[in-house]
Amino acid sequence: MAMNLVTIADIEKAREAIAGKVARTPMVQSVMLSDRIGVPVWLKLEHRQNTGSFKLRGATNALSQLSQAEKQRGVVAASTGNHGRALAYAAQSEGIRAVICMSRLVPKNKVDEISRLGAEIRIIGKSQDDAQDEAERLVRDDGLIMVPPFDNAHIIAGQGTLGLEIVEDLPDVRAVLVPLSGGGLASGIARAVKAKQANAKVIGVSMQIGAAMHASLAAGRPVLVEETESLADSLGGGIGLDNQFTFWMVRELLDEVILLTEQEIADGIAHAYRYEREVIEGAAAVGIGALLAGKVQAEGPIAIILSGRNIDMDQHKRIISADKAAESTEPCPA
Numbered sequence: 001m002a003m004n005l006v007t008i009a010d011i012e013k014a015r016e017a018i019a020g021k022v023a024r025t026p027m028v029q030s031v032m033l034s035d036r037i038g039v040p041v042w043l044k045l046e047h048r049q050n051t052g053s054f055k056l057r058g059a060t061n062a063l064s065q066l067s068q069a070e071k072q073r074g075v076v077a078a079s080t081g082n083h084g085r086a087l088a089y090a091a092q093s094e095g096i097r098a099v100i101c102m103s104r105l106v107p108k109n110k111v112d113e114i115s116r117l118g119a120e121i122r123i124i125g126k127s128q129d130d131a132q133d134e135a136e137r138l139v140r141d142d143g144l145i146m147v148p149p150f151d152n153a154h155i156i157a158g159q160g161t162l163g164l165e166i167v168e169d170l171p172d173v174r175a176v177l178v179p180l181s182g183g184g185l186a187s188g189i190a191r192a193v194k195a196k197q198a199n200a201k202v203i204g205v206s207m208q209i210g211a212a213m214h215a216s217l218a219a220g221r222p223v224l225v226e227e228t229e230s231l232a233d234s235l236g237g238g239i240g241l242d243n244q245f246t247f248w249m250v251r252e253l254l255d256e257v258i259l260l261t262e263q264e265i266a267d268g269i270a271h272a273y274r275y276e277r278e279v280i281e282g283a284a285a286v287g288i289g290a291l292l293a294g295k296v297q298a299e300g301p302i303a304i305i306l307s308g309r310n311i312d313m314d315q316h317k318r319i320i321s322a323d324k325a326a327e328s329t330e331p332c333p334a
């Protein structure tokens with residue numbers, strides 16, 4: 001069923017559509033993680049993308065598909081933050097009106113940054129579903145065009161361009177660790193990576209509580225999960241009971257899904273800061289967290305996607321300080 005949903009040709013077309021509007025981010029080897037795991041570990045520094053996350057790839061590709069008439073009507077999205085931010089930025093650079101709906105669970109720093117990018121903000125309800133209802137109302141009543149955060153062919157193709165870059169920079173890649181929420185990122189990357197390197201595994205990583213895709217895979221169909229607060233706030237939210245694309249693609253293409261505790265996510269953030277000198281948000285830290293926790297069974301080279309950096313800096317500081325206490329009981333690293 002998922003065979004033809006989004007193809008490698010769609011992803012290659014997306015790459016042309018977004019060229020020059022989206023950064024090609026670096027891949028660097030992590031000496032610390034490679035030594036620790038015993039196989040080469042590479043980091044895709046996508047948190048350095050404009051707007052601070054990969055979501056700009058999908059949003060930019062989706063806007064490139066709109067007709068002139070659609071561009072004049074404007075776009076709307078319900079977003080936990082990074083998609084809204086990316087859509088606001090991409091719309092502003094094309095001179096398109098953007099309205100972003102989000103729940104009260106979204107951290108204040110993300111809300112402020114989206115409004116600074118020129119989008120109109122609607123804060124509504126306390127779940128992603130409430131925000132989604134409002135976005136749908138704006139489509140019905142005001143004629144805006146919905147640009148969903150993950151369950152859309154153009155979004156998936158845009159995120160898939162990241163997979164093309166990984167295989168170009170690391171042609172013999174054997175495993176890719178991808179943060180997994182709605183599955184737009186994982187679907188696009190898995191399609192691209194497996195088209196170019198059939199031997200590579202693609203492994204999704206989510207938080208232990210509130211992982212809607214994992215629960216849906218286990219149930220064999222999209223299901224609802226209760227939303228909970230997590231350090232990986234960008235991984236919150238459901239996958240949609242009427243999911244059209246990502247559930248099927250993830251089910252077909254992902255080799256495994258790994259779940260992490262909050263402490264393991266914090267360990268990923270702290271490692272990235274202390275040893276890689278990178279500030280990343282919780283959702284972006286799950287790949288490193290999974291490796292450090294010994295939860296990854298894969299051959300190397302392994303590529304880890306650092307998907308975003310939009311973390312509240314006070315929260316980041318608390319995580320780093322707590323880690324310092326733990327560190328003093330461990331031997332010094334080389």
Ligand SMILES: *Cc1c(COP(=O)(O)O)cnc(C)c1O
Pocket residue numbers: 053055082083149150179180181182183184185186234235281283284307308309
């Ligand atoms: C959206 C997001 C994810 C998850 O992407 P999905 O396509 O919803 O699976 C991971 N990391 C960050 C930083 C994000 O913003």
